[in-house]
Amino acid sequence: MLYRPKSPYPSTPNPSYLAAMRSQALEVLSDPGSPLGAYLNRPAIERLAREEQDPFALPWFSQLMGLAQWFSYVVQLDIWLREYKIRPTVDAQAPVALRS
DSSP states (O other): OTTSOOOOOSOOOOHHHHHHHHHHHHHHHHOTTOTTGGGSOHHHHHHHHHOSSOOOSSOGGGOSSTHHHHHHHHHHHHHHHHHTTOOOOOOTTSOHHHHO
């Protein structure tokens, strides 16, 4: 192991990781206390969760795992917002480009 070249490629995503991240993202979605609740499109995320195949044509944010990584991002963002007690708000007076 000492002399083995280090390489993250090829990567073989584990299907159980996708299942775990999907489940956790759906928990975030269903939690009324989630700081992301008002900002998530529940029907769209539920549709993504039902997909058998990864709907992203290209890896999301240059990651190899696409959908699993996206679900992970939602979960991690929720954890970060809770840990630092951040409650996002939308400023109705902000220019449209900043509100979207």
